[in-house]
Amino acid sequence: SFTPRVFSGIQPSGGLTLGNYLGAMKRFVEMQEAGEYETIYCIVDLHAITVWQDPAALTRNTRELCAGYIAAGIDPEKSVLFNQSQVAEHAQLAWIFNCVARMGWMQRMTQFKDKVGKNAQNASLGLFAYPALMAADILLYHATHVPVGEDQKQHVELTRDIAIKFNHDYKVDFFPVCEPVIEGAATRVMSLRDGSKKMSKSDPSDMSRINLTDDADTIARKIRKAKTDPEPLPEDPKGLEGRPEARNLVNIYAALADRTVEDVLAEIGGRQFSEFKPMLADLAVAKLGPISTEMARLMDDPAEIDRILTRGAERAREIAAPILRRTYDIVGM
Numbered sequence: 001s002f003t004p005r006v007f008s009g010i011q012p013s014g015g016l017t018l019g020n021y022l023g024a025m026k027r028f029v030e031m032q033e034a035g036e037y038e039t040i041y042c043i044v045d046l047h048a049i050t051v052w053q054d055p056a057a058l059t060r061n062t063r064e065l066c067a068g069y070i071a072a073g074i075d076p077e078k079s080v081l082f083n084q085s086q087v088a089e090h091a092q093l094a095w096i097f098n099c100v101a102r103m104g105w106m107q108r109m110t111q112f113k114d115k116v117g118k119n120a121q122n123a124s125l126g127l128f129a130y131p132a133l134m135a136a137d138i139l140l141y142h143a144t145h146v147p148v149g150e151d152q153k154q155h156v157e158l159t160r161d162i163a164i165k166f167n168h169d170y171k172v173d174f175f176p177v178c179e180p181v182i183e184g185a186a187t188r189v190m191s192l193r194d195g196s197k198k199m200s201k202s203d204p205s206d207m208s209r210i211n212l213t214d215d216a217d218t219i220a221r222k223i224r225k226a227k228t229d230p231e232p233l234p235e236d237p238k239g240l241e242g243r244p245e246a247r248n249l250v251n252i253y254a255a256l257a258d259r260t261v262e263d264v265l266a267e268i269g270g271r272q273f274s275e276f277k278p279m280l281a282d283l284a285v286a287k288l289g290p291i292s293t294e295m296a297r298l299m300d301d302p303a304e305i306d307r308i309l310t311r312g313a314e315r316a317r318e319i320a321a322p323i324l325r326r327t328y329d330i331v332g333m
């Protein structure tokens with residue numbers, strides 16, 4: 001009974017990585033083009049400030065992420081593309097969900113534990129509450145599908161729990177129970193230096209990740225230096241078991257080529273990394289080069305980016321405001 005609607009977001013917390021592209025943005029574009037959904041994509045700056053952001057950098061990163069979305073194929077006419085803090089309803093609904101979610105649910109979130117390590121006492125309250133804000137982001141649009149990387153699966157499940165509890169507590173059938181969409185060969189892109197850590201813009205080592213703004217030489221160097229093992233590539237996916245670095249590079253190749261891992265290994269199985277790495281570098285440069293060129297071009301006109309975001313926020317609010325008003329009615333406010 002709910003309109004098929006897609007919502008997802010990315011934090012403007014620094015350069016976009018290949019992980020963001022393959023785990024999220026590429027799927028965002030596919031869902032925009034599928035013609036089956038209304039698509040809403042957000043720059044989630046309220047999430048970014050859960051850890052310290054230099055104000056000038058946050059402004060710049062917000063524009064750069066908008067440019068990244070467009071360069072990767074998000075069309076601000078076909079999709080609603082906007083910045084979270086420009087639609088106040090996100091924070092308003094998040095407060096209500098703070099009162100629906102249970103402490104125990106939040107304490108089970110593995111991303112919070114991974115991010116803060118032993119330093120939980122010094123983490124911001126916002127970082128702890130972040131998944132309730134994410135639930136508000138999604139449910140404020142009655143979104144039914146949420147394309148994300150694997151690291152966000154638990155947060156989408158929490159969103160479902162919040163929708164179910166709200167509907168139950170208030171005896172309504174108001175919020176949809178949304179589905180995560182976690183698809184493709186690279187739903188969890190790992191660090192190039194350590195196959196047990198995810199590739200992230202917050203990793204202190206720049207060699208651990210490919211940034212969408214890296215030039216061709218940098219991409220080739222990072223792939224050449226990527227950690228591997230001494231064995232040749234296997235002929236089929238079973239041979240990747242226990243070889244996280246090899247698996248990661250093959251997943252990246254398959255995702256960039258829009259092929260399955262089986263198909264790729266049938267072709268390259270038996271080759272050494274010395275032969276495979278240049279193939280991967282060429283493919284990455286061919287796919288990412290046009291995106292970074294287009295991002296740079298768009299960044300030359302920040303006023304145009306700001307206009308796109310202002311218009312996007314207006315369109316977002318047209319959907320969000322009535323849903324927040326209904327929510328207030330249901331709660332008795």
Ligand code: ADP
Nearest residue numbers: 010011019020023024148149187188189199201
């Ligand atoms: P980051 O984790 O780089 O700070 P965000 O939290 O803003 O990025 O995540 C934006 C989207 O990118 C989410 O859907 C997330 O699941 C996806 N994503 C982030 N890192 C990876 C990765 N290494 N592999 C696959 N998807 C990822």
Ligand code: NA
Nearest residue numbers: 111149151152
């Ligand atoms: Na993330």
